Amino acid sequence: MQLIKNLWQYKELFYFLSLRDLKVRYRQAILGIAWALISPIVLAIVFWFIFGLFLKIHSGPTPYLLLIFTRLTFWNFFSQTVSSSATSVTSNSNLVLKSYFPREILVFSPIVVRLVDLASSFIVLILLMVFYKIGISFNVLWIIPILLLEVLLISAFALIFSSLNVLFQGCSAFLPLLMTAWLFATPIIYSIEKIPQQYQKILFLNPMTGIVEGIKSSLLLKSPPDFLPLSFSLVITIALFLIGYVLFKKLEKNFADVI
Numbered sequence: 001m002q003l004i005k006n007l008w009q010y011k012e013l014f015y016f017l018s019l020r021d022l023k024v025r026y027r028q029a030i031l032g033i034a035w036a037l038i039s040p041i042v043l044a045i046v047f048w049f050i051f052g053l054f055l056k057i058h059s060g061p062t063p064y065l066l067l068i069f070t071r072l073t074f075w076n077f078f079s080q081t082v083s084s085s086a087t088s089v090t091s092n093s094n095l096v097l098k099s100y101f102p103r104e105i106l107v108f109s110p111i112v113v114r115l116v117d118l119a120s121s122f123i124v125l126i127l128l129m130v131f132y133k134i135g136i137s138f139n140v141l142w143i144i145p146i147l148l149l150e151v152l153l154i155s156a157f158a159l160i161f162s163s164l165n166v167l168f169q170g171c172s173a174f175l176p177l178l179m180t181a182w183l184f185a186t187p188i189i190y191s192i193e194k195i196p197q198q199y200q201k202i203l204f205l206n207p208m209t210g211i212v213e214g215i216k217s218s219l220l221l222k223s224p225p226d227f228l229p230l231s232f233s234l235v236i237t238i239a240l241f242l243i244g245y246v247l248f249k250k251l252e253k254n255f256a257d258v259i
Contacts, residue, residue, distance in 0.1 A: 014105050017092075018112040040076050040121050044069040047189050057190060062220045063132050070220060071188045071212045073121040074147075077114055078154055078208060079179040084110040085158030086165050086172040089255060103252050104245075107158045111151060134220060142218035142225055149230075150211050153237045159244030163251045186212060192229075204232040207240070 044065060051057045052064035059067045088106040095106070129136075165172045186208045192200060203209045210233030214225035 009102075013101055014109060017105065017109040021109060021113045022116065037120055037124060039080075040069060040072040041124070043072050043076075047072075051189050058194070059191065060193075062134070062216075066128050066132050066134065067216065067220065068189065069128060070125055070215060073118065073125055074150065074212060074215050075183065075186065075188055075208070076121070077118045078150060078211075079183070080117070081111055081114040081154045082157045082161060083172070083175050083179065084114065085154070086161035086175055088158070089162045089166050090169060103255060104159065104248060107162045107248070108155060111154060111158075129220075135222070136219070137222040139218045139222055139224055143215060146211055146214045146218070146225065146230070149234060149237060152241055153207050153211070153233070156237060156240035156244040159241075159248040163244075163248045166255050167251065182206075182208070188212065201232075204229045205236065207233040207236045209233065 047068050048065040052059070052068070057064065085107050088110055089103060092106050095101075161172065161175065185203075185206055187195075187203065192203060192209065192213060195203060210225075210229035210231070214230050214233075217223050217225045
């Protein structure tokens, strides 16, 4: 595939850009790691306080705080990485104007930084599981293909939004609003089991549904993921990635003229 060939051919540039972004974000290591943890922790506490304590949303056998933090950990990885990648081309306009290289490298390099953020949050998640005495099973290995699927989904939307942000500069300002609406359209603060069965397949059209449900099953419930929502996520993600890549490469030749 041409994408893999480009990434391999320009692997030194990809490494440089990823390392540069990591250094900027973690220049002060303690503050950098703390900042990466603040968002899921604060959101989890707020949602737990409102929906868990006051509204008493049922979370099954899993403590609500643990459930919400688990879902938010992987949700934040998605939303924050897409938001970072959306401005990756315009924020590197000096590189785009000076030399030629496959521009998708700019889009994918923020994923490396956010993977470090995800690893930091995952450590807190493990500590929270220990606190609640939640063990793990071999089904936890399902997290690996599910995470790869999430990375592919992130790449799809990163390609789409970064392309549009070059042509319509400022459209990335709408991303926070979109991500907030998307958060509530994903079973993060509520369980999909509470949705009437005839409407559940509508939620399956949201590719993040299969991902967060798969993470919950394999990590917290110690069971294989439900393959129905996960298969929806896989098919939709592949379609979105192909659309995003074709759109990006089609518009790429005009980036230097309009950036």
